[in-house]
Amino acid sequence: MKSVTLKDVAKAAGVSYATVSRALSGSPQIGSDTRERIIKLCDEMGYTTNYVARSMVMKKTDLIGLVVPSIDNQFMSELAYYAEMSARSHGYNIMLCNSGPDLKQEKTVVKLLLGRQVDGILIVPQSPKTYENIRAYTDQVPTVFLSENLRDQPQSYVAADxxxxxxxxxxxxxxxxxxxxxxxxxxxxxxxxxxxxxxxxxxxxxxxxxxxxxxxxxxxxxxxxxxxxxxxxxxxxxxxxxxxxxxxxxxxxxxxxxxxxxxxxxxxxxxxxxxxxxxxxxxxxxxxxxxPKRDMAVQAVDMLRDKIENGTQGYVHQILLPTLIKRGTCKELD
CATH class of the missing domain: 3.40.50.2300 (Response regulator)
Structure with a gap:
């Protein structure tokens, strides 16, 4: 099986490689009719951007790693959903990893994300030992902890009170x-x-x-x-x-x-x-x-983006207020 390349698209469109590249990058040097024709042809031929090659040139992958203990936990899945929506709205994609209950597995997935050259990592830690367990790796990449209150640890996190x-x-x-x-x-x-x-x-x-x-x-x-x-x-x-x-x-x-x-x-x-x-x-x-799951996720993504895009140093502890939701499982005693 052979991947479709820009050269294949250029040949099919009867234009140069540079023209296809400019059309896909939104260059004003390419007319709208030509751009639309090339984009339509890319879709028909099944062309996809080679993000690995692109990241080598740009020195940026537009990928954020998200590590959670278990995605089958509904709280974690909702938190992951809001994090992905927020990241996507700013041009980032999420690479989701389950760490499970094992500290070794948690370290393994963090190492995997570093190997994939993610721009930053959001992590819901599985235990108080997580911070020291992965510190050698999180020191190498912008990292924000999410949902877990690390008390006085010198690491950025967003959590509820x-x-x-x-x-x-x-x-x-x-x-x-x-x-x-x-x-x-x-x-x-x-x-x-x-x-x-x-x-x-x-x-x-x-x-x-x-x-x-x-x-x-x-x-x-x-x-x-x-x-x-x-x-x-x-x-x-x-x-x-x-x-x-x-x-x-x-x-x-x-x-x-x-x-x-x-x-x-x-x-x-x-x-x-x-x-x-x-x-x-x-x-x-x-x-x-x-x-406040949505606010927690959005603020964590914003905090991480600030580290990635602006090189912000230091750490921030953001604590959000919870809210009582009164429904039908509590009764006033006579």
């Missing part, structure tokens, strides 16, 4: 009359540590007992939330509300509760975190804390 999110969610449950609120989640990342801290801060201020169900799973998912909830519901329910650290966990809780005929919100109120699309569906109608 996770502690604030669980704080306002816990206070909302308290205002509804709940005094026995169970926190259901994990603490494997800084993000989840901060969410737990927000819950603990609210409990301390409100005089509530802190109650935890800690996940041993390295990632949140509906399946993992369901498995944890089945075990939780096998014991006496001496609490009136559950605060799930992610919407995925909350959806797993809803599934387990439905199977065991535990009425939500009649018997238990439930609140999640993230506001993924599925939570707004009529039969789910989950009360949740919204991370």
């Amino acid at each position: 996770n502690s604030r999110g669980t704080y306002i969610g816990t206070k909302y449950l308290y205002e509804l009359g709940h005094r026995d609120i169970l926190y259901f989640g994990r603490r494997h990342t800084t993000t989840h540590q901060l969410r737990a801290e927000g819950y603990m801060k609210a409990c301390q201020e409100l005089g509530l007992q802190q109650r935890f169900v800690n996940s041993e799973f390295s990632r949140s998912s509906i399946a993992n939330g369901y498995e944890m909830a089945r075990e939780l519901f096998s014991k006496p329910i001496d609490y009136t509300a559950i605060f799930a650290s992610t919407d995925s966990n909350a959806l797993g809780i809803l599934k387990a509760a439905d199977e065991l005929h535990i009425d939500i919100p009649g018997r238990l109120s439930l609140i999640g975190f993230d506001n993924i699309t599925a939570t707004g569906l009529p039969r789910i109608d989950l009360t949740t804390i919204e991370q």
Whole structure:
């Protein structure tokens, strides 16, 4: 199989190689009729730009690497969607990589992106160890971390105020009359540590007992939330509300509760975190804390573009405010 080249297009069009090149680059030296004829011919012949050759000349690939722990997580897929839309609007394409739960794999995909000569990297880290694990590589290319709060690390990142999110969610449950609120989640990342801290801060201020169900799973998912909830519901329910650290966990809780005929919100109120699309569906109608996913992605892309295009040095920590989304899974106590 042979790729179609500019020379092939020039021969078919009866013009010079230079004329085809100028037509595709939008040069004003080429008339509009000639340009349209050449572009149409390129499409008919299946010509595609050789971006590898072009990048060698331009010293720029117009590629941004995006690394996420798992694209099958709906929050991650929505974040990736907004990042791609933002990058594309500025002339960049996204090269998406899943890092999985393995630090070695995370390093492998970052090395792959550097080998592909991406102009910059956006990365949703999988653990607090990520920064040091890939530092030797991110020092070589403009990099912005996304979604994960790295606290005081000297690296640019955009994240939601996770502690604030669980704080306002816990206070909302308290205002509804709940005094026995169970926190259901994990603490494997800084993000989840901060969410737990927000819950603990609210409990301390409100005089509530802190109650935890800690996940041993390295990632949140509906399946993992369901498995944890089945075990939780096998014991006496001496609490009136559950605060799930992610919407995925909350959806797993809803599934387990439905199977065991535990009425939500009649018997238990439930609140999640993230506001993924599925939570707004009529039969789910989950009360949740919204991370501003679109704003996070857009600001991360803008921050990375500034590093790529202007050579901006140093780092920026951008923390965005979450929002309480009131729906139907929380009930005011009598």
